[in-house]
Amino acid sequence: MSARLANxxxxxxxxxxxxxxxxxxxxLALLILGQLVNPSFLSPMNLWAVLSVxxxxxxxxxxxxxxIISGNQGIDxxxxxxxxxxxxxxxxxAGSSDAAVPMALAVVLGLGTLIGLANxxxxxxxxxxxxxxxxxxxxxxxxxxxxxxxxxxxxxxxPMIENIGIGRFLGIPWLVLIGAVVTVAMTLLLRKSRYGRQxxxxxxxxxxxxxAGIPVTRVLLTTWAASGFLAAxxxxxxxxxxxxxxxxxxxxxxxxxxxxxxxxxxALSGGAGSFVGTVLGAVIFSLITNLLIMLGLGPxxxxxxxxxxLILVLFATSRDAR
Amino acid sequence: xxxxxxxxxxxxxxxxxxxxxxxxxxxxECRALxxxxxxxxxxxxxxxxxxxAPDTGRVxxxxxxxxxxxxxxxxxxxxxxxxxxxxxxxxxxxxxxVVLTDMPGRAGLLRDTARADQMAQAALAPxxxxxxxxxxVSILQTGxxxxxxxxxxxxxxxxxxxxxELTATMHASEVDVFAGLLADHLAxxxxxxxxxxxxxxxxRFCDTISVLRNGKLVFDGALAGVGDDELVKWxxxxxxxxxxxxxxxxxxxxxxxxxxxxxxxxAQPLDLDFRAGEITGIGGLPDQGQKQVLRLLAGLRAPxxxxxxxxxxxxxxxxxxxxxxxxxxxxxxGDRDEMVFAPRSIRENMxxxxxxMRGLKMPSDAEITAALERLSTRHAGISRPIGGLSGGNQQKxxxxxxxxxxxxxxxxxxxTKGIDVAARNxxxxxxxxxxxxxxxxVIVTSSDDxxxxxxxxxxxxxxxxxxxxxxxxxxxxxxxxxxxSAYMKQERAA
Numbered sequence: 001m002s003a004r005l006a007n008x009x010x011x012x013x014x015x016x017x018x019x020x021x022x023x024x025x026x027x028l029a030l031l032i033l034g035q036l037v038n039p040s041f042l043s044p045m046n047l048w049a050v051l052s053v054x055x056x057x058x059x060x061x062x063x064x065x066x067x068i069i070s071g072n073q074g075i076d077x078x079x080x081x082x083x084x085x086x087x088x089x090x091x092x093x094a095g096s097s098d099a100a101v102p103m104a105l106a107v108v109l110g111l112g113t114l115i116g117l118a119n120x121x122x123x124x125x126x127x128x129x130x131x132x133x134x135x136x137x138x139x140x141x142x143x144x145x146x147x148x149x150x151x152x153x154x155x156x157x158x159p160m161i162e163n164i165g166i167g168r169f170l171g172i173p174w175l176v177l178i179g180a181v182v183t184v185a186m187t188l189l190l191r192k193s194r195y196g197r198q199x200x201x202x203x204x205x206x207x208x209x210x211x212a213g214i215p216v217t218r219v220l221l222t223t224w225a226a227s228g229f230l231a232a233x234x235x236x237x238x239x240x241x242x243x244x245x246x247x248x249x250x251x252x253x254x255x256x257x258x259x260x261x262x263x264x265x266x267a268l269s270g271g272a273g274s275f276v277g278t279v280l281g282a283v284i285f286s287l288i289t290n291l292l293i294m295l296g297l298g299p300x301x302x303x304x305x306x307x308x309x310l311i312l313v314l315f316a317t318s319r320d321a322r
Numbered sequence: 323x324x325x326x327x328x329x330x331x332x333x334x335x336x337x338x339x340x341x342x343x344x345x346x347x348x349x350x351e352c353r354a355l356x357x358x359x360x361x362x363x364x365x366x367x368x369x370x371x372x373x374x375a376p377d378t379g380r381v382x383x384x385x386x387x388x389x390x391x392x393x394x395x396x397x398x399x400x401x402x403x404x405x406x407x408x409x410x411x412x413x414x415x416x417x418x419x420v421v422l423t424d425m426p427g428r429a430g431l432l433r434d435t436a437r438a439d440q441m442a443q444a445a446l447a448p449x450x451x452x453x454x455x456x457x458x459v460s461i462l463q464t465g466x467x468x469x470x471x472x473x474x475x476x477x478x479x480x481x482x483x484x485x486x487e488l489t490a491t492m493h494a495s496e497v498d499v500f501a502g503l504l505a506d507h508l509a510x511x512x513x514x515x516x517x518x519x520x521x522x523x524x525x526r527f528c529d530t531i532s533v534l535r536n537g538k539l540v541f542d543g544a545l546a547g548v549g550d551d552e553l554v555k556w557x558x559x560x561x562x563x564x565x566x567x568x569x570x571x572x573x574x575x576x577x578x579x580x581x582x583x584x585x586x587x588x589a590q591p592l593d594l595d596f597r598a599g600e601i602t603g604i605g606g607l608p609d610q611g612q613k614q615v616l617r618l619l620a621g622l623r624a625p626x627x628x629x630x631x632x633x634x635x636x637x638x639x640x641x642x643x644x645x646x647x648x649x650x651x652x653x654x655x656g657d658r659d660e661m662v663f664a665p666r667s668i669r670e671n672m673x674x675x676x677x678x679m680r681g682l683k684m685p686s687d688a689e690i691t692a693a694l695e696r697l698s699t700r701h702a703g704i705s706r707p708i709g710g711l712s713g714g715n716q717q718k719x720x721x722x723x724x725x726x727x728x729x730x731x732x733x734x735x736x737x738t739k740g741i742d743v744a745a746r747n748x749x750x751x752x753x754x755x756x757x758x759x760x761x762x763x764v765i766v767t768s769s770d771d772x773x774x775x776x777x778x779x780x781x782x783x784x785x786x787x788x789x790x791x792x793x794x795x796x797x798x799x800x801x802x803x804x805x806x807s808a809y810m811k812q813e814r815a816a
Contacts, residue, residue, distance in 0.1 A: 205659075
């Protein structure tokens, strides 16, 4: 949170005490700006749409958040390719019927966990930088996806997956409901569980964590495995949302997941951050994209502008105090 | 020809670190700069060396003003400084570090390696480390690093030398090297500002003293006219003076049996016993295997073949800190980089060992506060990040953490490093109480022989991984002189 934003005081209460005040302020500003640009911006339909996209991005960023909190240069560049591979495999195995969905889910979630674990082993035992391990790993996973797609061309999802991607329950999109459940679960995991406590300590000083008797290796491998699992899960949601699978469907999510976590206040140096922050980061990112679409910008310009806006947002929310 | 600090004030956020402080150092004068943790000593030292600019006030070096924060200008005016946190680059060699600031070059681009090596040799010879000039600093011992820091400061032949806690982790033999160089410096008409917590060293090196308390100058005058009691009171404020000895060690049963351990890789295997309710110190020249004994017991060093340790008759799983902690073994080090979770709260730092283990009841906030209270730790709430506190207060929190755990065995590695006299007394008092009242086994190492002599019931002196002396208080053989003569005798024989 920026020192400047945190220092604004309103009467006797200091704004700085409200958690995530910076992100919430930016969201409010974007909502007002959106409404000025286009009167249908605040319509229920558009808001649900933005929330759905945000929920998908938040789930895709959940593992990334854990890995970045775990510190020690932790960053997972394989999120996007795991999501792509997952979409391709579910599409190939289940096709347009629901019968094979449970089997397909079991396979992709298991595979995602194994890929995460392999990343973790590379980072922990081979002494390689996570950046390098996961970049290399992402090429391997992408290659596997290509091989798989050649043997089984992707199809449209069946009713069950499609319903999760674009359907609603009691008027609320399934994606938003799932996002809410993941948010509660992640927050409990980080704040209340023994693993969560250990994760912050390992992330802030791995030597001190060892000296205090924390099983550092177990914490790190759990984190990496969870990152693979969550990326695979996000891949299933993505397949339902876009209702097709291709070789680059997940690619943007690698960078977007890092952006959401960092906008949300997760320190790239490790040991600090929260999942609620990441969710707000995902909302900010989705609102910016939505706003640019409303302005009628094409994908190319949109990409460039959202990058610039991202740097601006980071300047306001997570600049290092020097 | 004087170094003058005139009306220096410096504010960090809400904290007034220095408030209108003035002092002067003349030729041939070594002035002590003394005060408790967080009293502003280091800040003042940094301002005097041009590392930091004052908010108001000025620094005059031989009548020429220092102006903005500009270390290069301070150097050219003849001010050299050794930093408590070291200014060495770990991956460069000792030689490169020493000549770094005036690296000789050819045509402004290429390094003149031959001349650089000559310069490095000349600069390192006085501290006796010329032979180490091609080794990277990262692999050298702590005391050696501080001697290199000194050589680096002296390299520009400064008239005014500012020494911040240089001797805190030095061994007696290394302090002697420093003493010789300081005497030469003063004899040649130089002056020095000497920052230290150690009263015997202040008395040994300094004639005059300036005392800081909460950023204010509270005394300025001759050191000879001030008693130790007064100095301790200034540092801590109304603390008990020299820590009283408690009940003498009970003849507890042997709790820790270390069999065939090798403090150094090629040393003879050694058997050591440690009793319940006893404080054992492990002393000797630097790096004779003291740390390796402690780290083996803490599970932080992989055991070599044949080494085994039992605690209350149960064989311990060596090589795993997590498993050792679960057996009731608690480790605290003065190396805060290895102990502190800087961005996390004081509470989380205190609870870290509890987060590590299953089946332990988490202490309540009231218990945490009570433990901190026992060491009179100053903090602004246990939810605040520990990184915002002074080094001494961080260190006290780490020691207080041991209180919560109620361990069977406490391992303390130089755990009073860089903390003031009053805080050190608090820590000693606490360790005694744990050992003598609760029956905890305590094993400590320290680079300060005086500390070992004051604190311990028994001191083992190691040399090259061998035990060359065992000095017990009960036999009346334990004092600093006995420890020093044990290893010095050994050194002369060698």
